[in-house]
Amino acid sequence: MSAISDTGTRRDTTFTFTIDGVEIRAQPGQTIMEAADDAGIYIPRLCDHEGLRHQGSCRVCTVKVGGRSVSACTQPANPGTNVESETPYLTKLRRDLVEMLFHEGNHLCPMCEASGNCELQAMAYRLDMTNPTKFPYLEPNRDLDASHPDIALDTNRCISCGRCIRASMDVDGKGLFGYVGRGIKRRVAVNGMDLAHTDAAVTDHAISAEVCPVGCIIRKREGFRIPIGEREFDKGLIGHEIEEKANA
Amino acid sequence: MDVQTSQAPETVEAAPPPKAEILEICAEYGNDRHRMMDILHTVQNRYRWIAPETMEAIAEATDLSRIQVEGVASFYSFFSLKPKGRVTIRLCDDIIDRFHGLDAVVAEFERALGIKMGQTSRDGAFSLEFTPCIGMSDQAPAAMINDVVITKLTREKARDVANALRAGETPEKIAVPGFSPSSAHERANRMVNSNIRHAGEVLLGPVPQNAGLTKAVSITPTQIITTMEESGLRGCGGAGFVTGRKWRFAAGGEAERRFVICNADEGEPGTFKDRVLLTERPHLLIEGMTVAARAVGAREGIIYLRGEYEYLRPLLEEVLDERRAAGLLGTEIMGVRNFHFDIRIQLGAGAYVCGEEGALISSCEGLPGEPKTRPPFPVQRGYLGYPTVVNNVETFCHAARILDKGAKWFFDMGKEGSHGTKLFSVSGDCLNPGIYELPYGHSIWELLSIVGGEDAAAVQVGGPSGTMIGRDSFSRKLTFDDLATGGAIIIFNGSRNILEIVEYYMSFFVHESCGYCTPCRVGNVFLQKAIAKFRKGLANPEDIEYLRDLSSTIIETSRCGLGITSPNPVLTTLKSFPLIYSTMTKPTKDGIRDTFDIQAAIDGARKIAKRRSYIFDKDFSQ
16 A cells, blocks of 8 residues: 655655564554565454454454464454464464354354355364364353244354354344343344344345354255255355466 | 263252343343443342353343353352352362362361362252362461451360351351441451561551552653553563553554453462452552553543452442542542542453453453463453453552652562562461561562471472472572562471372362463373373373473463473472472382273273272272
């Protein structure tokens, strides 16, 4: 980005920093993740989504800057800093976080409609979650909300990323969803008795396939239209679009 | 607490309060969404619950959605979405209360009121529930009855209290028996003993009135900040950030408004020093806040008072009024032109995480008590987006004294890097629990001999988020560089079960995590479950490494101080008492970890079938 300085000449305000030793260019005000995305370096993330406010809650994008761990989606990029991202240590932390999310909810991939399109599942593959996990299962038992004619909600599969909350509030201007409760009981709930008592529409951005990363928000009568094997992450690892930018 | 909690068998029926009355309450607070905590408090106190219809009415008045109101109402422990009794009895279930006869008190209340913990009586008269540390560890077991506090409970006292309540006596009369007290200070003192065991030179010794503020108006704001920096004062809430530097950051840059907030939300189990300062030195606290306001150029202040200390609110309001009348708050303070500052009290509602400054600011703004993303820091963009200084009660009191006596006086006390005195809240197994004001630098041995706790087997320094040490480490010193503490010193003798303490502390963090970030929300549940395995004797040797590994992930990836310190009970006891863990583990013969509990897994089926498995049920006999 260029800016007009007091003297009227164009001045380059971009700066550089490194991610895993690769020097990349950033604009003032960019977060580490934004700059990395532009440079074709993918930093794993679940709660962050293009076009939505950054939240920094899933912590999967944790990186190290100057020895401190920060979330890359919220941390401003700083000139001259060295960011560590794809180290074995950080990949292990990220895998732990993804495992926590798997164990917090009921994620039974073989019977889930989202399988193959699911970012949680895809992230597990990317982070090499191939061994049996060691955490206990929390097995939530929340009611399925199938009240709406076109949409169903299974919050037992929710990973609390809050993408639907931000999409509905900021993009659709509806505020369909919100967090209620605290701690392990904190969950996403709808702005009404159930979904049928809200103004949710299947055309909402918040309800679209790209916003919910897992199989929590389900559009009725669409299930398995694209067969397993031809789904988004059957084609490539999660993050490949960003990484292809670097090769282009 | 487990994910699945038991529900009371019956719910009390109650009609939602009339909408017009709710709208009136909202109007009292200017229909201001930032005053959501006050609106919800008023509704909860008056109607004993926040009904779905009530949330809709509040949403309408404050121009929010119902789910946003529900997000706040469901976050705080003291707000209830189900009807509560006209009298709610909250028994403190901290580990200190448990070790001092809580069980008998619980049994007595349950018997006398005819309800179990977690239930509300069918006639809507009483609710009985547990609550974490209410800041009375020096006089445990203690309880809150609505907004008043009762301490030193025994089975007999519990019976008397329950009987008096059933006879229609008000909680106030029970907590403050006899003639009505002449002042708010006397009322607080008759309810709760301040237990000052050692008064130091700075805070609890004789303090001249407003000497610090008088000095502050005679010098420039920059000079005030310089004095703070030279004194070496560091935040007394636990984190220990240099106070002068915080003030300098907040004073810098352009801003339309600035704020000074006092963090009176001491929720760290075993901490109660701020309770004593709020009771005994309220003028000094407000003087310190006023000094800070002059230093950074703030006109507005907030005291964030934890919900558990609601009984201190009348006292603080009285002091604020006195100071306004004396020209020490309000416009042109001490006759100085352009020196305007006033303070409101924001009552919390039962959420430990609100002691974290970002979460505290969120709560003041009427939001769920979730920490904020940093940067920006509160000194840059805090309350409502304006530069904000958040300091602990003790820190403000120190600041006022430093202005009066000078930076050098304060700097010369204590040790290098840890200057001045510190209030220690001492509780647990010792002769004289209470408050001790001592210079930094004493060893644990020295402190134990002062308080009469020489036979301690373990000392928890700084509460659960701090460090648990054993006798081999009692020569360590109470300084920021060695054993840093917000003031809690909890003493355990050799009869206490360390793993029971650790399991309780982990359940506390599970209960108090805000749930925003994955590692703290989920990881702490796993830690708690793992410790439970050790206690049941189901742990394998590998589980020790599992505890360390999981703790390190939680610490590395959590977003705020709660998650970064929550594994400390596990990690510091692993370090101080490794044998306790290793003796509780046993290798399995077949190398399979004991994580799968077949009994629990088949329990549902067993109940449906009304049969017991003679293969898996160890107790089965024909």
